[in-house]
Amino acid sequence: MLQNTQTAKDANPYLPSIGTIVEIIEETPNIKTFRVVLNSEGDMKNFTFHPGQVGQLSVFGTGESTFVINSPPTRMDYLQFSVMKAGEVTAMLHTLSVGDQIGVRAPLGNWFPYEELKGKDIVFIGGGIGMAPLRTLLLYMLDNRADYGKITLLYGARSPEDMAFKYELPDWLERDDMETTLTIDAEAPGWEHSVGLIPNVLQEMNPSSENCMAITCGPPIMIKFTLQALAKLGFKDDQILTTLEKRMKCGVGICGRCNIGTKYVCVDGPVFTYAQLKELPNEL
């Protein structure tokens, strides 16, 4: 484990801790959430991380893949990872059961500047599985509610069944200390919330950019148009935070595949402001 008390000189950055899956939630037809507890009580107790940091999950025999820790550091009964089935490792993860052993290398990468965000209004804009990285910060902020201004969430998915974290949505909708809007791409029977693409719904919501930070994550096409919508709403480039995804192997800035020019997404990211992204060469 990287962040344990061992010094950088002695720690093996590739050696995962072993954890046990304590709960699996079928979020959508292709997303499962895994709640993992590290087997060593000490490791679990000493585990610290910041909202937005990622971890590598290992299914030994298949490999490793990177996921954000989407539970907040304020709730340490387990570490939560949501996995969309896409490749070899994610497909294998989807076959696992409660009680199965799993490798965890975490935390890796940078995080949302949650200290600097204190006192600001926050607009979360999540699309599909992109809600996962937002969830960790949202829950952290709700657990430290007094530190932050107005919290607005816009969460969209293709259809009602593609919405993850359904078990939390009623709470988010009901709470009076945050404003939640859910949207799907097209009308569906029984859907009582907004209908429309995220950027359009966002424009209608018309959040004020004054002392506000927009935090967005989702599929590339959604991000593209959301950035345009945010600009129209008066958000400056350094008022927008997002997270990047790249194919990663080592997770510690060595193996050479996640760099965009001089920046390594695994250590300099995954969290970037839009202003920082614009500085990077175009190789997303």
Added chain:
Amino acid sequence: MSNLDTLKAKIKERLPDLDMVVGWEQGFDPLRATPLFMRTEEDVDRLIWNPLCVHNLATYLPGLKGRKVGVVVKGCDSRSIIELLQEKLINRDDIVVFSMPCEGVVSVRKIQNRIGSLDYVESVEADTGTVKVTVDGSSQSFGFPDVAASKCGRCQYHTALLSDEFVGEPNNEKAEDDYSDVTSFEARPQEERLAFWMTEMQRCIQCYACRNACPLCVCRDHCVAQSRDPHWMTQENSTQNKWFFQVIHAMHLAGRCTECGECERACPVGIPLLLLKRKLNKEIEELFDYKAGTLIDSTPPLQAFKVEEDNINERGW
């Protein structure tokens, strides 16, 4: 006007209708030619045609599918184009083939074996009579056949089998190819043959230059060597694993390989891979009386199905 000048003129004439024409120019030292992608008339002026033009430029064609491309070929290279057309990996309408009669190319390795090191080559004069190499102010001359690529000694296709612009007099000489290299290898005991390949494959660095230089090895980006799904090969660098790849490679080229020798030429550690491909081609020739890339209208035997093959006794038990 020399043949080369005529060729350049023809290329310049066709260039406006093409995205590019691929030929050769002089490379980083006097012994090495390098592929040249011509887009302007000035580029065409750099074109060379001589025994140093070793590369089979047909290799680039599948990667340029969809563009209008001209390509300069030797006789043997033209076979790759025919094979690519048969397999519909390139479109005939999109390519313009330029060629001249070929009298053979050198083997850079054979020259290296003669002069010891290629590190200090100062000048090279190569024609199909002699190859004169100057190193450290002193020159050595070799008879062309001694340093020519082995494929040139058995060449049956000095003249391209397919071309749109052919410059010069066709040369229809045909050497014998009796596969004697394969036959004499086959005569060795099995353990000896396996030991030979294990020794050779040991130094393979798994760079897959053999695969990527091959004009017919078209799975490239989806190769079993790196695929995890299906997970047929491991990432281990055991000699057995390396050999496994070469066998897969050779099997997939049986009856498709035109023996251009690019696999062997591209290998940075000099593994004699063409021998393996020729073994398979020898079998194909015996079974199907077929030579890849020689007849534009035929179908490669392993891509066709006949209820009764003429030379295979299917129910002879």
Added chain:
Amino acid sequence: MAVKFLAKDNLVPWLAELAETHRTIVPKREGEAVVFRPFAKEEAPELSARPTESPKSAIFPQCDTLMSFRYTKDEEDPGKVLLDLREMKDESPAVVVGCRSCDAAGFNTFDRVYMTDKITDQNYRARRENTLFVTIICEKPATTCFCNWVGGSPTDTSGADVRMTPLEDGWVLESITEKGEPLLSSTLLKDGDDRAGDAEKIRQQAKERMPEAPDLSEAPGKVLALFENNDFWEAESAKCISCGACTYLCPTCYCFNITDESSGMEGVRLRTWDNCMSHQFTMEASGHNPRPTKAHRLKNRVGHKFSYYPNIHDGNISCVGCGRCIKSCPVSVDIRSIVLHAIAAPAETEK
């Protein structure tokens, strides 16, 4: 600093002595290539021809087992499967004898990435700290050599523990580091003070033989400035066939893949050489590839060596100028000319 003389006839006996205490790795002719192999008794190494491959596998093997894993049934609770994980490390002492100055210097590029304040690659460190380098100077540059473009020289000692300078009848050996000194304690080595002058003359000559190097100080900025100029990279990469010969022969290319291989309930996690020329290198599970063409990929290789790496690591170029990528490229892609073209390219006003 010790200066010794090793007579020609004593080379093999001296290597045999070293091999008693160290994994001793020497250049050896195999077929038409010169590769690095463990010293075999009575077998003279190939010290005159430049090795085809770099010695990087001595510290960074092409395939390294990072750990092994095993699933076992819990005897108390048969429904439960336990996982046992073991680190693998090789700390045996080793010495590489007869690699070139540039080859040994290549590991300095690795060090800045593999052993930082924040991260230590333990498998790399275990070998790095236990491997010594006896380098041999290059008397004459090959047509592909350009060590002096990138801060090296044919006699450079930045990666060496001991430096060998060839004379007619043997070699002058000087210890460069303290760790190198014990290698010179053999009685097979004679005092070399009286030959030091001859050796120095040869080294001087070697340096003078290097053609003048162009100024690459603008390279990091210029290469980066061309990042979005697809035409430039498409033209430069047109002949590249996207194989890994350049990267796998390179003494500084350090990228890798991590994959699991298993059989039944047990297996290994391997770290293997990987290369940015390969389409799969950056391919994402979604099907998206941020470096979809060979133009993107060759740009990354050249960019990393001459721009990104120096930008992060105090201006150090991550290329030692050994020229293998030029010499062994199946189509003679010449990284020198790509860098010079980038430097000469007109500044872009707009992308």
